[in-house]
Amino acid sequence: MLHAVVGRGQSLKAGEDIVREGDHTDVVHVILEGHGFRYKTLPDGKRQIIGYLVPGDFCDLYGFLLDKMDHGIAARTHCQVAELTEDHILMLTSRPSLARALWWSELVNASILREWLVNMGRRTPSARVAHILCELLVRLQVVGQASADSFRLELSQSELGDTVGLTTVSVNRALQRLRGANLIQSSGREIVIPDVAALKAFADFDPGYLHFRQDREDHS
């Protein structure tokens, strides 16, 4: 459907901004291929990553309504990004099943943000990192980029730290603890989870906040 509306989209290199913090955007960006993240930058240069984007995710749905973006969106890997105009969005929302899919998408975005807030405020460093790994596993499974128990982690330890509010040293030790307990195995960027249920239990991970609805996916 998206391809029919917007074609192949634009190609972005890893590290490039899809939308810059503070800019106005006239279009809505959708990740067709590749991974990205949302972030905010502090005056002293520190960065907080506030969301991950995988193929199919809207980066800035309805963002054209705002004067300027309150956060930036960057390509983590090479990305293929579609641009939808306000007219495209109006066209999509004129069909009830697609309108519902867009509302659903924004509700899930907010839900993920709430879960991340809980993660950062109320979980230990190891459980925080484990929770993020569980989320990535199931989100990447939905888009066919993870197996039942493994995926490629497209994030450095520093980026993981910027996601869960930890230093690189703490992330490193958290990953070591997870490896030590055999909750994860990793070689290079490949993360293997020997017992997915055990990692989810350790991380207190309940995928309910992702609100997967197979029928919704089929409609869109």
Next chain:
Amino acid sequence: MEFQPIKVATGSADEDGRLVLHDGKLVAVLVRLDDPNHGPAIGQWSLEAGFNGVDSAKPPLFANLAAAERWIELQIANFIPV
């Protein structure tokens, strides 16, 4: 400032630490990164805990204790008690 050697339980090979005292009070705990997992950061000192203004959401690593002392002094000098 006074640096007292202490072993720190970090669950890793990083255990050579220092209690940092300022005016006789504990203001920071430093640990030397010795675990091979730290890669290029090995040998540097990491701020594990800081008190009363000696903190940062993302503290730097220190090449040596003198560098750590300079940073801690700066944190104490710039501390706005709120």
